[in-house]
Amino acid sequence: MVTAGFLNSYCQRNKQSKMDCNKFQARIIFLHDEELTENEKKEMMEHMKGCADCTMAFAALSEALSILAQEKEILPNPYLFSKIKTRLNSASPDKRPTKTVFARLQPTIFILLLIISVYTGTSLGHSFSKQIEIQSYTDEIALYINEMQTEPLENFLLEQ
Amino acid sequence: MKLRIVTDQHLIREIINGDEIAFRHLVEEYSKQVFHICYAIVHNQDDADDLSQDVFIEVFRSISRFRSDARLSTWIYRIAVNKSLNFLRKRKRQSWIQSFGDLISFQQTEEERTTENLSKNELRALRLHEAIDSLPENQRSAFLLHKLNDLSQPEIAEIIGTTVKGVESLIHRAKINLQKKIITYYKNDEW
Structure with missing residues:
Protein backbone atom coordinates (compact mmCIF):
# COMPACT_ATOMS: atom_id res chain seq x y z
CA MET A 1 0.00 0.00 0.00
CA VAL A 2 1.30 3.47 -0.88
CA THR A 3 1.59 5.71 2.15
CA ALA A 4 1.22 9.50 2.13
CA GLY A 5 4.82 9.86 3.28
CA PHE A 6 6.10 7.82 0.34
CA LEU A 7 4.00 9.82 -2.14
CA ASN A 8 5.24 13.04 -0.62
CA SER A 9 8.89 12.07 -0.87
CA TYR A 10 8.33 10.71 -4.44
CA CYS A 11 6.81 14.02 -5.56
CA GLN A 12 9.60 15.92 -3.85
CA ARG A 13 12.22 13.86 -5.69
CA ASN A 14 10.37 14.20 -8.98
CA LYS A 15 10.01 17.95 -8.50
CA GLN A 16 13.72 18.20 -7.66
CA SER A 17 14.78 16.24 -10.75
CA LYS A 18 12.38 18.24 -12.97
CA MET A 19 14.05 21.44 -11.78
CA ASP A 20 17.43 19.98 -12.58
CA CYS A 21 16.26 19.04 -16.06
CA ASN A 22 14.97 22.56 -16.71
CA LYS A 23 18.25 24.03 -15.52
CA PHE A 24 20.18 21.53 -17.62
CA GLN A 25 18.13 22.12 -20.75
CA ALA A 26 18.59 25.86 -20.45
CA ARG A 27 22.36 25.45 -20.72
CA ILE A 28 22.87 22.57 -23.18
CA ILE A 29 24.13 24.81 -25.98
CA PHE A 30 26.78 26.33 -23.69
CA LEU A 31 27.91 22.83 -22.68
CA HIS A 32 28.19 21.93 -26.36
CA ASP A 33 30.15 25.10 -27.15
CA GLU A 34 32.37 24.56 -24.08
CA GLU A 35 31.48 27.92 -22.60
CA LEU A 36 30.89 26.67 -19.03
CA THR A 37 33.20 26.62 -16.04
CA GLU A 38 34.72 23.30 -15.01
CA ASN A 39 32.30 23.00 -12.07
CA GLU A 40 29.22 23.69 -14.19
CA LYS A 41 30.41 21.26 -16.81
CA LYS A 42 30.97 18.54 -14.17
CA GLU A 43 27.53 19.17 -12.68
CA MET A 44 25.87 18.86 -16.07
CA MET A 45 27.77 15.70 -16.99
CA GLU A 46 26.68 14.17 -13.67
CA HIS A 47 23.07 15.04 -14.41
CA MET A 48 23.28 13.52 -17.87
CA LYS A 49 24.49 10.20 -16.45
CA GLY A 50 21.21 9.75 -14.57
CA CYS A 51 18.79 11.38 -17.01
CA ALA A 52 18.03 9.73 -20.34
CA ASP A 53 15.73 12.54 -21.43
CA CYS A 54 18.41 15.22 -21.02
CA THR A 55 20.97 12.99 -22.74
CA MET A 56 18.60 12.73 -25.72
CA ALA A 57 17.98 16.50 -25.69
CA PHE A 58 21.76 17.08 -25.70
CA ALA A 59 22.10 14.66 -28.63
CA ALA A 60 19.34 16.50 -30.55
CA LEU A 61 21.00 19.86 -30.04
CA SER A 62 24.46 18.52 -30.94
CA GLU A 63 22.97 17.07 -34.10
CA ALA A 64 21.43 20.42 -35.00
CA LEU A 65 24.74 22.22 -34.55
CA SER A 66 26.55 19.57 -36.56
CA ILE A 67 24.19 20.33 -39.48
CA LEU A 68 25.46 23.91 -39.31
CA ALA A 69 29.06 22.68 -39.27
CA GLN A 70 28.38 20.57 -42.38
CA GLU A 71 27.06 23.64 -44.18
CA LYS A 72 30.50 25.18 -43.84
CA GLU A 73 31.80 22.51 -46.23
CA ILE A 74 29.59 23.65 -49.13
CA LEU A 75 31.69 25.57 -51.64
CA PRO A 76 30.68 28.47 -53.90
CA ASN A 77 30.23 28.05 -57.63
CA PRO A 78 33.71 27.65 -59.25
CA TYR A 79 32.54 29.80 -62.19
CA LEU A 80 31.51 32.68 -59.95
CA PHE A 81 33.92 35.19 -61.50
CA SER A 82 32.90 34.30 -65.09
CA LYS A 83 29.23 34.70 -64.16
CA ILE A 84 29.89 38.08 -62.54
CA LYS A 85 31.87 39.21 -65.58
CA THR A 86 29.09 38.14 -67.96
CA ARG A 87 26.48 39.98 -65.89
CA LEU A 88 28.62 43.10 -65.65
CA ASN A 89 29.14 43.12 -69.43
CA SER A 90 25.50 42.53 -70.30
CA ALA A 91 23.77 44.68 -67.67
CA SER A 92 22.82 48.23 -68.55
CA PRO A 93 23.00 50.29 -65.38
CA ASP A 94 20.35 52.83 -66.49
CA LYS A 95 17.68 50.10 -66.56
CA ARG A 96 17.54 49.83 -62.77
CA PRO A 97 16.01 53.18 -61.77
CA THR A 98 13.06 52.77 -64.19
CA LYS A 99 12.31 49.40 -62.68
CA THR A 100 12.52 50.80 -59.15
CA VAL A 101 10.18 53.73 -59.98
CA PHE A 102 7.65 51.33 -61.49
CA ALA A 103 7.96 49.00 -58.54
CA ARG A 104 7.35 51.91 -56.17
CA LEU A 105 4.31 53.10 -58.14
CA GLN A 106 2.80 49.62 -58.40
CA PRO A 107 0.85 49.67 -55.08
CA THR A 108 -0.47 53.19 -55.78
CA ILE A 109 -1.68 52.17 -59.24
CA PHE A 110 -3.30 49.08 -57.74
CA ILE A 111 -5.14 51.12 -55.07
CA LEU A 112 -6.29 53.70 -57.66
CA LEU A 113 -7.63 50.94 -59.92
CA LEU A 114 -9.42 49.41 -56.94
CA ILE A 115 -11.06 52.74 -56.01
CA ILE A 116 -12.09 53.41 -59.63
CA SER A 117 -13.60 49.96 -60.01
CA VAL A 118 -15.51 50.24 -56.70
CA TYR A 119 -16.83 53.70 -57.71
CA THR A 120 -17.85 52.49 -61.18
CA GLY A 121 -19.55 49.46 -59.68
CA THR A 122 -21.48 51.57 -57.16
CA SER A 123 -22.65 54.15 -59.74
CA LEU A 124 -23.69 51.43 -62.19
CA GLY A 125 -25.67 49.76 -59.40
CA HIS A 126 -27.42 53.07 -58.57
CA SER A 127 -28.44 53.87 -62.16
CA PHE A 128 -29.74 50.31 -62.60
CA SER A 129 -32.00 50.58 -59.51
CA LYS A 130 -33.35 53.99 -60.79
CA GLN A 131 -34.18 52.42 -64.16
CA ILE A 132 -36.15 49.69 -62.42
CA GLU A 133 -38.12 52.31 -60.46
CA ILE A 134 -39.00 54.29 -63.65
CA GLN A 135 -39.94 51.09 -65.44
CA SER A 136 -42.33 50.01 -62.67
CA TYR A 137 -43.96 53.53 -62.65
CA THR A 138 -44.63 53.48 -66.43
CA ASP A 139 -46.00 49.94 -66.11
CA GLU A 140 -48.50 51.23 -63.54
CA ILE A 141 -49.71 54.05 -65.89
CA ALA A 142 -49.99 51.64 -68.81
CA LEU A 143 -52.13 49.38 -66.67
CA TYR A 144 -54.56 52.21 -65.86
CA ILE A 145 -54.96 53.17 -69.53
CA ASN A 146 -55.57 49.56 -70.56
CA GLU A 147 -58.20 49.10 -67.86
CA MET A 148 -60.35 52.08 -69.14
CA GLN A 149 -63.61 51.13 -70.79
CA THR A 150 -63.43 53.95 -73.34
CA GLU A 151 -60.48 55.78 -74.69
CA PRO A 152 -60.21 59.46 -73.55
CA LEU A 153 -59.88 60.51 -77.19
CA GLU A 154 -63.29 58.95 -78.08
CA ASN A 155 -64.94 60.82 -75.18
CA PHE A 156 -63.47 64.06 -76.39
CA LEU A 157 -64.80 63.57 -79.95
CA LEU A 158 -68.26 62.56 -78.67
CA GLU A 159 -68.50 65.67 -76.54
CA GLN A 160 -67.76 67.81 -79.56
CA MET B 1 47.37 33.90 -63.38
CA GLU B 111 5.41 23.77 -46.06
CA GLU B 112 3.06 20.80 -46.36
CA ARG B 113 4.28 20.16 -49.91
CA THR B 114 7.94 20.41 -48.78
CA THR B 115 7.86 18.27 -45.60
CA GLU B 116 5.92 15.38 -47.13
CA ASN B 117 8.76 13.73 -49.04
CA LEU B 118 11.76 14.52 -46.84
CA SER B 119 14.20 12.10 -45.22
CA LYS B 120 14.81 12.38 -41.47
CA ASN B 121 18.07 14.30 -41.97
CA GLU B 122 16.50 16.69 -44.46
CA LEU B 123 13.59 17.27 -42.10
CA ARG B 124 16.02 18.04 -39.26
CA ALA B 125 17.89 20.52 -41.45
CA LEU B 126 14.56 22.12 -42.35
CA ARG B 127 13.57 22.36 -38.66
CA LEU B 128 16.97 23.88 -37.83
CA HIS B 129 16.56 26.47 -40.59
CA GLU B 130 13.03 27.24 -39.34
CA ALA B 131 14.44 27.74 -35.85
CA ILE B 132 17.20 30.03 -37.16
CA ASP B 133 14.73 31.98 -39.33
CA SER B 134 12.48 32.56 -36.33
CA LEU B 135 15.26 34.48 -34.55
CA PRO B 136 15.14 38.30 -34.72
CA GLU B 137 17.30 39.60 -37.61
CA ASN B 138 20.11 40.99 -35.44
CA GLN B 139 20.39 37.83 -33.34
CA ARG B 140 20.31 35.68 -36.48
CA SER B 141 23.03 37.66 -38.26
CA ALA B 142 25.30 37.79 -35.20
CA PHE B 143 24.87 34.08 -34.47
CA LEU B 144 25.47 32.96 -38.06
CA LEU B 145 28.47 35.22 -38.61
CA HIS B 146 29.96 33.82 -35.42
CA LYS B 147 29.05 30.17 -35.99
CA LEU B 148 29.40 29.74 -39.75
CA ASN B 149 31.91 32.40 -40.71
CA ASP B 150 34.08 32.23 -37.61
CA LEU B 151 34.28 36.01 -37.50
CA SER B 152 35.48 37.73 -34.36
CA GLN B 153 33.06 39.72 -32.20
CA PRO B 154 34.61 43.12 -33.13
CA GLU B 155 34.26 42.23 -36.83
CA ILE B 156 30.61 41.18 -36.35
CA ALA B 157 29.98 44.39 -34.40
CA GLU B 158 31.29 46.43 -37.33
CA ILE B 159 29.22 44.47 -39.88
CA ILE B 160 25.87 44.72 -38.10
CA GLY B 161 26.59 48.16 -36.68
CA THR B 162 26.64 47.60 -32.93
CA THR B 163 29.10 47.34 -30.04
CA VAL B 164 31.16 44.30 -29.10
CA LYS B 165 29.11 43.95 -25.88
CA GLY B 166 25.98 44.14 -28.02
CA VAL B 167 27.22 41.31 -30.24
CA GLU B 168 28.05 39.20 -27.19
CA SER B 169 24.53 39.70 -25.88
CA LEU B 170 22.94 39.02 -29.30
CA ILE B 171 24.85 35.74 -29.70
CA HIS B 172 23.96 34.68 -26.14
CA ARG B 173 20.24 35.38 -26.67
CA ALA B 174 20.30 33.72 -30.11
CA LYS B 175 21.79 30.57 -28.58
CA ILE B 176 19.17 30.45 -25.81
CA ASN B 177 16.30 30.97 -28.29
CA LEU B 178 17.66 28.42 -30.72
CA GLN B 179 18.14 25.88 -27.95
CA LYS B 180 14.55 26.45 -26.75
CA LYS B 181 13.18 25.88 -30.26
CA ILE B 182 15.16 22.70 -30.88
CA ILE B 183 14.24 21.20 -27.49
CA THR B 184 10.57 22.00 -28.21
CA TYR B 185 10.84 20.19 -31.56
CA TYR B 186 12.48 17.26 -29.77
CA LYS B 187 9.78 17.14 -27.06
CA ASN B 188 6.97 17.34 -29.63
CA ASP B 189 8.50 14.48 -31.66
CA GLU B 190 9.09 16.81 -34.57
CA TRP B 191 12.85 16.37 -34.55
Missing part, protein backbone atom coordinates in the same frame (compact mmCIF):
# COMPACT_ATOMS: atom_id res chain seq x y z
CA LYS B 2 49.92 35.44 -61.09
CA LEU B 3 48.53 36.18 -57.64
CA ARG B 4 49.99 39.10 -55.78
CA ILE B 5 49.88 39.93 -52.11
CA VAL B 6 48.31 43.35 -52.08
CA THR B 7 46.90 45.75 -49.52
CA ASP B 8 43.22 46.68 -49.55
CA GLN B 9 44.03 50.23 -50.65
CA HIS B 10 46.14 49.03 -53.57
CA LEU B 11 43.48 46.53 -54.61
CA ILE B 12 40.75 49.19 -54.51
CA ARG B 13 42.84 51.61 -56.57
CA GLU B 14 43.54 48.94 -59.19
CA ILE B 15 39.85 47.99 -59.44
CA ILE B 16 38.82 51.63 -59.83
CA ASN B 17 41.40 51.91 -62.63
CA GLY B 18 39.65 49.01 -64.38
CA ASP B 19 42.16 46.25 -63.63
CA GLU B 20 40.29 42.98 -64.19
CA ILE B 21 42.97 40.87 -62.51
CA ALA B 22 42.62 42.93 -59.35
CA PHE B 23 38.84 42.40 -59.35
CA ARG B 24 39.29 38.67 -59.95
CA HIS B 25 41.72 38.61 -57.01
CA LEU B 26 39.13 40.31 -54.80
CA VAL B 27 36.41 37.85 -55.85
CA GLU B 28 38.68 34.87 -55.19
CA GLU B 29 39.76 36.28 -51.84
CA TYR B 30 36.26 36.85 -50.48
CA SER B 31 33.99 34.50 -52.47
CA LYS B 32 34.00 31.71 -49.87
CA GLN B 33 33.08 33.95 -46.95
CA VAL B 34 30.48 35.87 -48.96
CA PHE B 35 28.90 32.63 -50.17
CA HIS B 36 28.76 31.23 -46.63
CA ILE B 37 27.15 34.40 -45.27
CA CYS B 38 24.49 34.26 -48.00
CA TYR B 39 23.98 30.51 -47.61
CA ALA B 40 23.68 30.74 -43.84
CA ILE B 41 20.88 33.28 -44.19
CA VAL B 42 18.94 31.93 -47.20
CA HIS B 43 19.67 28.15 -46.77
CA ASN B 44 19.73 27.47 -50.50
CA GLN B 45 22.82 26.94 -52.64
CA ASP B 46 21.42 28.40 -55.89
CA ASP B 47 20.06 31.48 -54.15
CA ALA B 48 23.37 31.90 -52.29
CA ASP B 49 25.25 31.68 -55.62
CA ASP B 50 23.01 34.34 -57.18
CA LEU B 51 23.34 36.55 -54.12
CA SER B 52 27.15 36.19 -54.15
CA GLN B 53 27.12 37.47 -57.74
CA ASP B 54 24.90 40.39 -56.71
CA VAL B 55 27.26 41.21 -53.84
CA PHE B 56 30.36 41.38 -56.05
CA ILE B 57 28.53 43.35 -58.75
CA GLU B 58 27.51 45.86 -56.06
CA VAL B 59 31.10 45.91 -54.77
CA PHE B 60 32.40 46.57 -58.29
CA ARG B 61 29.89 49.36 -58.96
CA SER B 62 30.32 51.17 -55.67
CA ILE B 63 33.96 50.56 -54.77
CA SER B 64 34.81 54.17 -55.63
CA ARG B 65 32.50 55.27 -52.80
CA PHE B 66 34.18 52.94 -50.26
CA ARG B 67 35.48 54.87 -47.25
CA SER B 68 38.94 53.73 -46.26
CA ASP B 69 38.26 54.10 -42.51
CA ALA B 70 36.47 50.73 -42.56
CA ARG B 71 38.01 47.42 -43.50
CA LEU B 72 37.30 46.20 -47.04
CA SER B 73 36.28 42.74 -45.77
CA THR B 74 33.79 44.21 -43.29
CA TRP B 75 32.26 46.38 -46.02
CA ILE B 76 31.86 43.39 -48.36
CA TYR B 77 30.38 41.18 -45.63
CA ARG B 78 27.94 43.94 -44.68
CA ILE B 79 26.73 44.09 -48.29
CA ALA B 80 26.33 40.28 -48.23
CA VAL B 81 24.29 40.36 -44.99
CA ASN B 82 22.04 43.19 -46.23
CA LYS B 83 21.45 41.60 -49.64
CA SER B 84 20.60 38.23 -48.06
CA LEU B 85 18.23 39.75 -45.50
CA ASN B 86 16.50 41.79 -48.23
CA PHE B 87 16.15 38.64 -50.30
CA LEU B 88 14.53 36.85 -47.35
CA ARG B 89 12.12 39.75 -46.72
CA LYS B 90 11.08 39.70 -50.37
CA ARG B 91 10.63 35.92 -50.30
CA LYS B 92 8.55 36.18 -47.12
CA ARG B 93 6.21 38.67 -48.82
CA GLN B 94 5.91 36.41 -51.86
CA SER B 95 5.26 33.31 -49.73
CA TRP B 96 2.57 35.21 -47.82
CA ILE B 97 0.81 35.98 -51.09
CA GLN B 98 1.33 32.35 -52.19
CA SER B 99 -0.09 30.91 -48.96
CA PHE B 100 -3.05 33.31 -49.19
CA GLY B 101 -3.67 31.99 -52.71
CA ASP B 102 -3.38 28.40 -51.45
CA LEU B 103 -5.86 29.14 -48.68
CA ILE B 104 -8.38 30.53 -51.15
CA SER B 105 -7.99 27.62 -53.55
CA PHE B 106 -7.91 25.03 -50.68
CA GLN B 107 -4.51 23.74 -51.83
CA GLN B 108 -1.66 22.37 -49.72
CA THR B 109 0.63 25.04 -48.29
CA GLU B 110 4.28 25.31 -49.38
